[in-house]
Amino acid sequence: LRKVARVQRRWESQLGTRGTRMAIGKVDQAADGDELSRRVADYVSTAAKHAIAARGAFNVAISGGSLPKMLAKDLVTEPYVSDSMWKHWNVFFADERCVPLDDDDSNFKLAQETFFQYVPIPAEHIFAIDGGLAPKECAEDYYRRMAEASTTGAGFIESDGAMPIFDLVLLGMGPDGHTASLFPGHSLLSETQRWVAEILDSPKPPPARITLTLPVLNGARKVAFLAAGAGKQDMLERIHEKPPSGLPSQMVQPTSGELVWFIDEAAGAKLS
8 A cells, every 4th residue: 555655655746746736637528428438439539540541450448337438429329330440450458357257247248248240350450358268367368468469460569579669448437436436545546567467356346357557548649538527526525636546547648648537517517
């Protein structure tokens, strides 16, 4: 815990003076869920086209929860679904539960049912975990597959091999401020070397998971949070308008990339 606290203090010093109210990234607020989905679809589609034009592929990481359904709502309709860009997508998971892929707790299963089955992303470009492995081996296997992927185009791995550089990471935010499977006060917040780490004691079931680490999230060219509904009001206010407090969602601060929060009116009701 002391190590986590040191990392959080270092992060606070990078943001600015401790105790200073500070907005985190750009906030894009829609009137309702329908408009929110349209804006997200436009943003993702534009990001994909730019990445494909520049580097030959679109490498994206998505988290679970309500995000895949919200993401898919408009992307599986015209004009997006008929676009030829899909063959250049590579989809990774920002986090995943260590369960079989057909388990109801699987982020892959949710994404498959709500999104993947409706768009022509090649199956070999969707990087699901090996649900039969133990968590530590699962994280190591996912790291290897990410590092050795042959479809990710130019510029996915830093020239020194230190970190992957995602074109876009799509994240949700839990009511406790967690994101991916990075939870408040957890030792994984201090991880600086690994791309993918296992977690055995998630406070949210199931307890065994793997997750991308903060250095990977913060190395992305673009990071977008999606938050909708009145249940997100208090945490959004805390993250955007209260002093830094080491919440995982606050600690996602791209080093040189873009950070956008897509929210609806209900979620943003307490933002000034």
